[in-house]
Amino acid sequence: MDNENKLTSRPAIMAYGAIAVVLAVVVGALYVAPLMAGPKQAFADYNVGSGKVAIHGYDTVAYFTEGEPTKGNDEFEHTWEDAKWQFATATNRDLFKANPDRYAPQYGGYCALGLAAGEYADADPNAFTIVDGKLYLNLSIKYRDGVWRKAPKAYLATATYNWTTNREALRDNYTEQQH
Numbered sequence: 398m399d400n401e402n403k404l405t406s407r408p409a410i411m412a413y414g415a416i417a418v419v420l421a422v423v424v425g426a427l428y429v430a431p432l433m434a435g436p437k438q439a440f441a442d443y444n445v446g447s448g449k450v451a452i453h454g455y456d457t458v459a460y461f462t463e464g465e466p467t468k469g470n471d472e473f474e475h476t477w478e479d480a481k482w483q484f485a486t487a488t489n490r491d492l493f494k495a496n497p498d499r500y501a502p503q504y505g506g507y508c509a510l511g512l513a514a515g516e517y518a519d520a521d522p523n524a525f526t527i528v529d530g531k532l533y534l535n536l537s538i539k540y541r542d543g544v545w546r547k548a549p550k551a552y553l554a555t556a557t558y559n560w561t562t563n564r565e566a567l568r569d570n571y572t573e574q575q576h
Contacts, residue, residue, distance in 0.1 A: 443480040444506035444520060444534075451480040452506045452534065455522035458489035460532050461500060466522045477501075502532040504560050509533040510545045512556035517567050528553065 443451050451457070459467035469483025473490040476482070477497050484490040493500050502520075504512050509526075511518030520534035524541040527533070528549055535541040545552060559567060 442505050443478055443501075445480045449479065449481050451482045452502060452520070453522050454483045456485045456489050457482060457500045457502060457532065458492050459485055460525055460527065462489065462492075466525060500532070502534050504533070504556060506534055508536040508540075509556050510535050510540055510552055512559045512567075513552040515559055515563070515567065 445451050446453055454469050454471075456467045456469040459465070467485045469485055471481075471483055473484040473487050474481050475484070475490050475494050477493070478501075482490075482493060482497075482501075484493065502525075503509065506520055508516075508518040508520045518536050521537050522534065524535040524538045525532060526535070526541060526545065526549065533549075533553075535545050
């Protein structure tokens with residue numbers, strides 16, 4: 398087999414793909430790490446701010462029904478998993494009450510890209526993505542568009558690993574960004 402065929406063979410292409418995924422995760426981690434420096438905050442299983450309001454008061458159901466971030470209202474509030482979830486409408490609140498696992502953001506509403514980098518970080522409710530019917534939030538639109546969207550499945554694999562196996566160890570590194 399000549400050199401050109403060796404470079405375009407199926408095993409070579411698969412190896413290049415695996416290298417690209419690993420590089421994407423490493424570069425993403427290096428890109429996100431400087432942003433993780435911020436004031437240390439108390440850690441909660443769900444990303445809550447003052448008053449234990451989840452995801453900065455945004456309506457988690459609206460990401461699915463409206464396709465965009467929508468600010469919730471304390472008039473339509475529901476407490477779940479020790480967090481207060483706010484909704485734009487009573488209908489959205491009731492949908493969430495009936496099936497919170499369907500609508501709640503993954504990784505407790507913390508930055509999915511940060512978790513892939515081995516850090517807990519706050520998330521901007523405007524920096525959302527729905528992948529395979531699940532809601533993911535990121536630290537900022539800049540990081541979502543500049544890094545996350547290049548290889549979301551690779552980042553999800555690493556973030557899920559960190560969420561399920563390193564969760565307790567990562568709590569000490571949690572930082573909250575101001576929105």
